[in-house]
Amino acid sequence: MTDAMSGPRGAKPKKALSRNNIIVYGTLFVVAIYYALPLYVMIVTSLKGMPEIRMGNIFAPPMEVTFQPWVKAWAEACTGINCDGLSRGFWNSVRILIPSVVISISVASVTGYVLSMWKFKGSEVFFSMLMIGAFIPYQVMLYPIVILLREAGLYGSLSGLVLVHLAFGMPINTLLFRNYFASIPEELFKAARVDGAGFWAIFVKIVMPMSLPIFVVSMIIQVTGIWNDFLFGVTYISSPDRYPMTVQLNNIVNSVQGVKEYNVNMAATLLTGLVPLVIYFASGKLFVRGIAAGAVKG
């Protein structure tokens, strides 16, 4: 006799520790360790005094926590004749970063808006040219730009470097904005035109409020890219007084005179990485939303 309700019934039970799960989580765990360990070593080392570092146990937590290396890295470390630490580079970087990010996002967003919603004759050609710009290797342009900046009287100045960052950030950011704006339904744009909104009114009142995630993505790309830039900083800035933080960090860490102060180097490196880190944490959620663009359609 067969019971109609015997055999499998209801939800299928799931095994917590299946072979697949063990492999997947095991791999993830190993990779996570591989990634996190150097960070751990850096933090621990930066909190130790030099005698303790010389004992050689790089994985050991500090026996005596000291913030002296951080203070020294920020305010006292010497590069060349200046002995005021990374603080000088930090403020230089800030002065490069803010105008570069603000101007590049403003210009790129408006350009992307035009290229997606106010197409003109030749707008596709213009866009293609902009994209080709994104694929030319930096090395090819390094020296020609030196000459251009020199002729313009901007070589060695912070504003010259800002100009370079603006030019190099333009293709990728314009592409980003154009593609995001292209996902906004065309009828919305038409409705706004029927409602009497002009070029700027549509951009400010309709497009921008719908596009916060992509502005955040663009900001993150620009902030981390410009903050971490080393090549342009070392090429287009001629005086140590105006070096950005990354270049100054290199000069501190690679200094050949005197004893190598590992704890100060570690602290300096962590200090330099702090800005992008803060940006990521502060805007991580929006960043993910922007990357998964299209999921925010009204």
Add this chain to the structure above:
Amino acid sequence: MSHSVQIKSLDLQFGAVKVLKNLNLDIHEGEFLVLLGSSGCGKSTLLNCIAGLLEPTDGQIWIKGKNVTWAEPSERGIGMVFQSYALYPQMTVKGNLSFGLKNAKVPKAEIDKRVARAAEVLQIEALLDRKPGALSGGQRQRVAIGRALVRDVDVFLFDEPLSNLDAKLRADLRVELKRLHNQLENTMIYVTHDQVEAMTLADRIAIMKGGNIMQLGTPDEIYNRPQNIYVADFIGSPSMNFIEGQYSNGVFSKGELSLPMTGYEYVAPKTADRGATIGIRPEHVITGELVSGAPVKVEVDVDIVEPMGSDTLVWAHLAGKPFRIRMDGSARVSAKERLTIGIDPSRASLFDTKTENRL
């Protein structure tokens, strides 16, 4: 009757493709005109030209006696309702309704008054502080209509406004639109591919194909006196039966079938003999007890019977061609049966086979 919207020899080209071809259309004040056609016929393109969202290659558009060919959309006195509603997602319903008025720098007190009035007409007062995301499809479409309503426009443009709604809601909103038109008495131009919407709403229908208007007329004219085979085939569901044959001396014939066209209203007073196609609507075939009184009686072989409740659709053969007959739902017919039907030539349509135009 005064003119509201006039389209004068309008041409539109996208590259080498001609989307609108020398189009002329005269829309009366207060008229509900439906542009009907299958996708790609240029009906939405024409509407966008009237709205000023697309620039024509040649020709003129006049609204209320003014040449608006080069005017901005907001200067034309038009309001537009889109298929996807196109509500601004970050604004509340109230913000959506007042956006156009704010752009026009209307005083705040006046804006509040007009928004309140539109909300009352459309019964969306309770929704004013909600965002579009929190509304149902029907409510969103009401807000979209309200956006045109508050601006006190002369002409309403609708671009397939009901296509995104489910069938029941579509029928409800259709009636509401008709009521709104009776109440406001504005000119309305309405684009759709749904012939039921067109027949029920329109004062006049313009049937478009390939950038041309195939026929412009009242729903009655379009249905009963289609000007060409395309219109005859497009309107009606199930569509008209066509039989290709010969016309001579007032008689249409095809094989054994012979139909004297007594009572048929010809377009031209004298019609010469030629190759002709006759069109008979499935619902105009006479069946049941009425057959005995029919002008012409023929026998057909039944292939398939589709009972649909209210009526029964019979698929048969006549003169070697598939022939659809719509019968009363209570009729009892079975497949493989031989059925006698009646045909009234005065209700049929006769076309020239070569030109496809009505005879």
